[in-house]
Amino acid sequence: MEESNETLSVGIDLGTSRSSISASNGERHVIDSYVGWPVDLVARKLVKKSVLVGRDALDNRSMLELRRPLERGVIKEGSEKDEEAVQELLRHLISLIGIKQKGKNRPKVRAVVGVPAEAFRVSKQRLRRAMDGIADSVMLVSEPFAVAYGLEALLHTLIIDIGAGTADFCVMQGRYPTEQDQRTLPDAGDGIDEQLAKLLREHHPDAQFSIHMLREWKEKWSFVGEPSARVLVTVPAKGKATELDITNEMRAACESILPPVCETMIDLLTRVEPEFQEKVRNNVIISGGSSLIAGLPDALEKALLELGGGHVTVVKDPIFAGSDGGLAIARDATSSDWEKLSL
Secondary structure: OOOOOOEEEEEEEOOOOEEEEEEOOOOEEEEEOOEEEEOOHHHHHHHOOOOEEOHHHHHOHHHEEEEOOEEOOEEOOOOHHHHHHHHHHHHHHHHHOOOOOOOOOOOEEEEEEEEOOOOOHHHHHHHHHHHOOOOOEEEEEEHHHHHHHHHOOOEEEEEEEEOOOOEEEEEEEOOOOOHHHEEEEOOOHHHHHHHHHHHHHHHOOOEOOOHHHHHHHHHHHOEOOOOOOOOEEEEEEOOEEEEEEOHHHHHHHHHOOHHHHHHHHHHHHHOOOHHHHHHHHOOEEEEOHHHHOEOHHHHHHHHHHHHOOOOEEEOOOOOOHHHHHHHHHHHHOOHHHHHHHOO
């Protein structure tokens, strides 16, 4: 579809932990997927805002009703407040690329939004409601498909997009993927956080830590296989600053996602037509925030040995791979594509 000066195409990767946006005007931004409202009069006086979004919300969380409104890549069930929080996230992302919500000169916005590969229809409907008034046209596509499209990895490729909420798989066979080509697992970054917290409570019962501390440690030191160095952190233990060696706990937590990810990868590969299986095995691409776990490509290649071997690479820009892919789809889609894929 040809763009005009009055139309702006955007790709949005609405993630459980972080959300990114890429726009046809050249703007690209990423924010933490948090929204917060001041809890009382004192908080309102201090923050001087009615709502805080992203890192601003996370850093001021003690004064806020803090929401992390996305769970497993979709809006949390049963809460209108979380739906409102997602709208605030989307408004903030759109504002970052220079678009005002109202005004005569506001361009029409065509948005492609990535969702988990097996997102339920009701989840997609809630997301569409959240986009009302934010974008003029909305297309929802699976996150790994968006990544594949942006990379132009459209034939004989397996994309594994591992974020915080879900791990999503998509085999690309030169056409829009079917349900049989895709899978979604709940085993991803949040699962690693939960496992790490459990192990630390078991092995270091006096240590005091928050989920936000755990996530920072994971982003800095996550690994599978052999460690390149010991993972040492300092935390309060009965009020005293104490150094802990959490190398073994970090490895065990990160490796907890390997069995389901490897099993799903192998299952999808064995369903590819026999003459193309070798090509797909040698073109496995991982993306998403959790793709940065050290040693992950080697671990997946080890699992591929049972099928005869393969090759695994990590996208060059995991932060924007999904939103850049969404932008590419928005730019290339014809009017009939928007009609077919906007259902």
